[in-house]
Every structure is written in C-alpha cells, then in structure tokens.
Amino acid sequence: MRETVKVDLGERSYEVRMGPGLIAQAGTEIAPLLHRPRVRVITDETVAGLHLEELRAGLGDIEMSALALPPGEGTKCWAQLERACGWLLEQKVERKDIVIAFGGGVIGDLAGFAAAILRRGVRFVQIPTTLLAQVDSSVGGKTGINTAQGKNLIGAFHQPSLVLADIDLLGTLTARDFIAGYGEVVKYGLLGDARFFDWLEANGPALAAGDTAARLKAVRRSVEMKAGIVARDETEEGERALLNLGHTFCHALESATGYGARLLHGEGVAIGCALAFELSQRLGLCSQEAPSRVRAHLKAMGMKTDLADIDGPLPDADGLIALMAQDKKVLDGKMRFILARGIGEAFVTSDVPRDVLKRLLEDALETRRA
Numbered sequence: 001m002r003e004t005v006k007v008d009l010g011e012r013s014y015e016v017r018m019g020p021g022l023i024a025q026a027g028t029e030i031a032p033l034l035h036r037p038r039v040r041v042i043t044d045e046t047v048a049g050l051h052l053e054e055l056r057a058g059l060g061d062i063e064m065s066a067l068a069l070p071p072g073e074g075t076k077c078w079a080q081l082e083r084a085c086g087w088l089l090e091q092k093v094e095r096k097d098i099v100i101a102f103g104g105g106v107i108g109d110l111a112g113f114a115a116a117i118l119r120r121g122v123r124f125v126q127i128p129t130t131l132l133a134q135v136d137s138s139v140g141g142k143t144g145i146n147t148a149q150g151k152n153l154i155g156a157f158h159q160p161s162l163v164l165a166d167i168d169l170l171g172t173l174t175a176r177d178f179i180a181g182y183g184e185v186v187k188y189g190l191l192g193d194a195r196f197f198d199w200l201e202a203n204g205p206a207l208a209a210g211d212t213a214a215r216l217k218a219v220r221r222s223v224e225m226k227a228g229i230v231a232r233d234e235t236e237e238g239e240r241a242l243l244n245l246g247h248t249f250c251h252a253l254e255s256a257t258g259y260g261a262r263l264l265h266g267e268g269v270a271i272g273c274a275l276a277f278e279l280s281q282r283l284g285l286c287s288q289e290a291p292s293r294v295r296a297h298l299k300a301m302g303m304k305t306d307l308a309d310i311d312g313p314l315p316d317a318d319g320l321i322a323l324m325a326q327d328k329k330v331l332d333g334k335m336r337f338i339l340a341r342g343i344g345e346a347f348v349t350s351d352v353p354r355d356v357l358k359r360l361l362e363d364a365l366e367t368r369r370a
C-alpha cells in the first residue's frame, strides 16, 4: 500500500511518498539526496517522545541528531526560529546537508523557514506527522512563523526535496488533532472536487475510526489536488488562493483566540468553510442546500462548525472584520474571499459588500448567545 504524487516544479520538482510503514524505510528513501550520511532533525517534544526512535532506526546508518521544540502553535515564533537556526549552525549544517522537519504543520513551517534562511537556503525533507501536515502543509513550500501582527506574516517559499507521509503515524494523534486535520481534507472537496466530498460523506467515519486504506485514499487525493494547484501557481498569483477557502475567517478567529488550544487551525478552517458557504448563499451565489450539506457533514464528523463551538470571549463583528483585514490575501487594501457557486466550485473575489459580511458575522455571533 504505497502511493506517490509528483509536485511538478521544473528543477525544484519533488515526490510526495505516502503509505503505512514509511518511517522504517526513511534511510533508503532519503539516502539518494545526501551528500554525506548525516541529517539534522527538527521536531517537537510530543512527536520526539512518540516516534523519534522509530525514525532513528529507520535512518539506519545515517547519523542523526534532533532538536525537540515545545509542541503547539506558539512555537511558530521568532524566539523558536532563532533557537532552531542557532542549533543548526552549532551542528555545523552545511549548504549541501539535509534538514528534516519531523512533526505537524507547526514544525514543518518553522523548520522549513529555518532551512530557507540558513546559509541562504539548505535543502529539507518533510516527514509530516499530523493529518493536516500530510494533506496540506508539508506540500507546496510555504514556510514561516507568526508574529504579534498576525499569522504567517513572516515567511518564504522554500520547496522541500522530498515528503514522506507515513500514514501509521496518524494513529497516535489525539482525536481532536486528527479531526482538526480533517478540516483541511474536507476543504479540498469543497473547493474543487464534489465527488471527493461525496466520498468523504460516505467514508469520513471509517477514516476517523482508523481505516488505513481510507486514510491513504484521503491523503492521496488531497495531496494530488494540492500538487496540481501548486504546480500551476507556485507563488499564489491566482489559483493557489483557492486553497485558502475558509482561511480568511479562520485566521481572524485564530488571532482572536490567541493561536492556542481554544481553537486549533484545522478547527478554524472548518468553521471558516461553513461561513464561506453561508456567505456565498447570502450573496445568491449558491443554493441553500450547499451550506446545509457542508455543516451537516462537519457536524456528523464531530467537528467545530459554528462560532458557538468556540469557548470564551470573541470580538464583535467589526473586531473580527478588522482582524480579517490583516490577511495576506488583502490586495490594494481590499479583502479577498474564496466563495463558492456550489460544492467543488470555489473562486476568488473581492466583491463582498461589507454590510453583508458584517450581518453574517453578527448572526454567527448571535448563535453564541442562543
């Protein structure tokens, strides 16, 4: 049971290899990339505790040492970036060496960014360990950190040289982290593949319950879609923005909740997708059935779907809109939205009247008081 998808980017092309048991073969997979038999690994403490020795064993004769950072979104910050870069320099990582990002999206983004700026760019391999990282963040070369001003505002495009997605690693995720990653899987169906969304409606429960074949199929289809979009639009001049379905809302909510355990990124994406479909319906772009179906599936999977599912205080509608205006997609001062004409039919637009947006958020906030 093994799948490979190529990300076609000319001389920066690379493969995403997926399947169970891949970690055990990490050495064989990575060896062809190495100039000398030595890798440096950046991971987080949780992943290190669960899987680092497996990786060490899988690397065989390749010498490895690792830096384990604290787990969680808070790690995507200047201080931990400085720590990671300092460690890689102390370890005398050279231009031709390989850095391995071994963890979820937080580690992938931070270690990828460290690799991008270390000695003006060293190569790196992504070994994603969360569902979110396997279906999304490990592919496509977006790397970076958060700052007080917002999410992912400091970063670089730096493509990995290889991605190894071992489906078995998903088995140790908490149910909450697994299902948060599922938010990004659903996103692919919603943005461009209605049949995949149908398949998820039917197979989502088996996938969540641990069915390896279903997990592999979902990871493969997601990666295939992402790889296609990235190959056509690497630096997000157009189509790649579709991958941000739900993210303008999500980033505002993550900022409002302090990038922490109150709201995980994938949970924010799910709520954001529900809001994007609701907004599309209010603008007369899609039928009432579409947002209802989106919400029904998210709820059936036990996901956060509404603002009412977020504990603690939130800003009012104007406050949320101000946070949304910090989004990277803002162009000439205008917010850009990913909306949909139906399931699988997303598009980018700046044409969203502020009063409709404000009303949508007011109504969504009202559900918290109900």
Ligand SMILES: NC(=O)c1ccc[n+]([C@@H]2O[C@H](COP(=O)([O-])OP(=O)(O)OC[C@H]3O[C@@H](n4cnc5c(N)ncnc54)[C@H](O)[C@@H]3O)[C@@H](O)[C@H]2O)c1
Pocket: 044, 045, 046, 047, 050, 071, 072, 073, 076, 103, 104, 105, 106, 107, 109, 129, 130, 131, 132, 133, 136, 137, 138, 139, 140, 141, 142, 143, 151, 152, 169, 170, 171, 172, 173, 174, 177, 180, 181, 265, 266
């Ligand atoms: N670069 C991109 O294109 C892109 C795309 C989407 C999201 N992201 C970023 O990804 C980040 C979120 O990623 P995430 O959801 O993977 O979060 P994460 O990296 O914080 O991982 C979630 C939690 O799961 C734990 N964990 C990881 N692997 C595990 C395993 N196999 N078993 C048990 N626990 C494990 C981690 O320690 C952490 O506590 C956000 O910062 C987001 O901005 C980036």
